[in-house]
Amino acid sequence: MTTASDRTISVTGLGLITPAGVGREATWAGVLRGRSTADQDPELKELPVGFSCRIPFMPPEQARIGGGKSWRMGQFTRLAVLAAREAVADAGFAAPGGDWDGARVAVVIGSGLAGAAHLEEQSAQFLKGGPDLVAPALIPMLISNMAAGEVALDLGAHGPSLATESACASGASALAVARDLLLAGACDIAVAGGTEAAVTPVVTTGFQRMGALSARGDEPAAASRPFAVDRDGFVIAEGAAVCVLERSADARARGHRVYARLAGVGRSTDAHHPTAPAPGGAVAESALRTALADAGLAADDIDHVNAHGTSTPLNDRAEAELIARVLPHAPSVTAPKGVLGHSLGAAGAIEAALTALTIHHGTVPPVANLTPGTLGFPLDCVTGAPRPQRVRAAVTHSFGFGGHNVVLTLTSAT
Template sequence: MSKRLVITGLGATTPIGGDVPTLWTNALAGTPGARTLEYDWVEKYQLPVTFAAEVAVEPAEVLSRPETKRMDRSTQLGMVASREAWADAGFGSANPEEGGVDPLRFAVSFATGIGGVWTLLNAWDTLREKGPRRVMPMTVPMLMPNGAAGAISLAFGARAGARTSVSACASGVESLVLAMDLLRSGQVDVVLAGGTEGSIHPLPLAAFGNMQALSRRNDDPAAASRPYDVDRDGFVMGEGAGVLVIETEEHAAARGARVYAELAGGAVTADAHHITAPDPEGLGATRAINQALASASAAPTDVTHVNAHATSTPKGDIPEYTAMKAAFGEHTDSICVSATKSQTGHLLGAAGAVESVLTVKALADRKAPVTINLDNQDPEIPLDVVTGTPRELGDGDQVAICSSFGFGGHNAVAAFRTV
């Protein structure tokens, strides 16, 4: 537990930027990522929701054609973000040994909420229409949820483990907590951690829509994701990936790496309340926050910024506030909150990873990104939400947390500290 862990590389591909610099610029500017979907299948299936937040840069523009043909969209997105993070960390070559990393002490911890849904459902269509002989031999490794972790470990030569967290919308942050545990245990020196999702497909859209989970603002997609607003009516489906290179401080110092922030702590809990609805009292979320701070050796009053889960669902936003109030008490009023799903949409298994990238950037640049579409804040959620312009975080040591909660009652919180 005494090992100090630092973040040395960041990567992302999102609806508001195909790399971290663009993502960060647009997050500070308040750029909406949701757009009307221009596909024949939207009308063919008469979907109740006709918009989503697709990535700004198609993975085929970054990856080679052979790579895209052998990877599901979710893996493609994860690979794009991983390559950026690896290069950003200063390793250069994809060969870990050339970058001074022992492959046997280098692991991948990658997450997804759904996995290769496009591969699975396209293969089912092929089977029904053309028969079993036409189903691609690569179907199974492309559709399996651990496909991204496996492909990334192969690409970068990580031999200490290729772990996959599948905990719905908590998956991305849970991958960071797993990475933290691996590093603190002394098993590894470096972990490539993150999450990916590429599920903007008619079936998930129809299913989430029928759950009444998605916003129905078909006439105004850019304004559809409205965390904390009294007129919020559901989340916006998004896609993308976020990746962090996490190392022990000793390993990073030995190679002279630039450090963004410290991964100071993290925790995972479960509500055991309902398969989709959060505990209305936020008890599991409260425990996750408290345990994350304890593992960071931080007090609630050390926290200055929260990148909140804040999906924009009528039922989801209030329990998160309840949990924050229980964990932070009166200090809640002093914490500036960013709800960046208002811009990116909800990236499901990648959400917490991308939001962790934004949290790290907030600490490194001392600025909290803005929340958009908050025109009339719900009086039941009296948080200090950053709107309009970015919030300066000021000087001195600070702690920020990123919270993610998912169907199944999953709660995951990561705590970061300035360096």
């Protein structure tokens, strides 16, 4: 049974595949540069919004799943498998069948739209030529649990395997659920994160029609500008992040490097509107305060905020008001979606991983496309260049359609 003295969870491995780069180090370097990855997208060229943030080309040695398995996987699943492999190796484990007890390893992977890209593609095939043109693997490429299922299969993980679905909070929800499993004693290691590969014509059009996307088609790299006065929407993106989590006592016993500790979790639901946040972050506030209390911290203990920061008018205003109200001492703020775009269900896991790296390296990445002169709120947003900073405790926010709010508190391992 876990006691109050060992309720912290350590982040011992990270895997990242994002528009800033393939792999943890490439992504971190790209985020530190602070330049948007948005560009014109040939697949979207006939649409009102024809740009996105895509993952860079992956050489075959990086993209290889192996074993003749890739054909049956949706792209969101492939990304999760590759990110999980990097995270597990980074944590110092030789899976599968290596130096862990697979029965004590859990997998929790979140996604917002899962295999929507394949449903769109295969629907076109069906309309073109009937049932015979539909891929036999459509269902495993489509369903949202298959990222967790294939990661577990790839790693030989026989503990609980779960998929979280809370829209753009899905990746953060996965980390929160993984922490629950570890604290409940249901596993000893959790491989958890988020993945998304849904930059398609129909999905992009859906977001455009509801007014969520930036319309800066003449200058895509300037489109995503979290907390700027002239923000006008997000840039759709893809990506994946997976973290290896262990109880801190177990991580200490192994003697492995710890990036940060997942010290607290807070969750709430707006129950206000299907897609718009509650004004002022009124209900998200309870998630933030719960995450602080769960970590045993006061508001003024927080040195840094990794904001959800979508660059949409409503979200940024509600989040800025939330930060100013609950954290009036003005901790540093960053918003990775300026560089990476919005990877939907993967975003919360990507941003949690970046928060762990911020703590580990003592460096806060800048917000792309934001200057002190264009900042629309009284926040200490990092702009222009990375800021060296000792971060003892940070929060990362994730908010999703349906009113899902997830806040994670991460603290230094030292």
